[in-house]
Amino acid sequence: METITLTLPEKTISDAQQAATALQRPLEDVLSDMLAAVLPKVADAPEEMQAELSAMTWLDTETLWATARSEMTVENQTSLQQLTEQQDERPLTAKEQEKLEKLRDEYGRITLLKARAYALLSLRGGAPLLEKITPSQ
16 A cells, blocks of 8 residues: 545535545545546456546536537437347348447447446435436436
């Protein structure tokens, strides 16, 4: 373990001290745990997405909400569903299989980005997440 010196805003120290008191733990442990929770852990993500997922840690809340609410286009959702159903009925052509794989990759990418956005939003606290989610989303 290494020791470093940080200059933090008084509000951050005050919030961390309140948490430490409530948890009956040393301030240093609370701050260390908070940093560990917030720092990006992306080693299990696809290599081509690791930098993007890591960079999300420093996005503003509005951008994170936009990412959390993002979806595949209706056209791509329809194509994904149709190709998935067709593959159960008959073998897909090479072109159809390629398109299906691209759509699955897009779906997986969006899902990872949304999950990361929601995780970061939950760590930032503030208004409860469920209050920000409207029924249409």
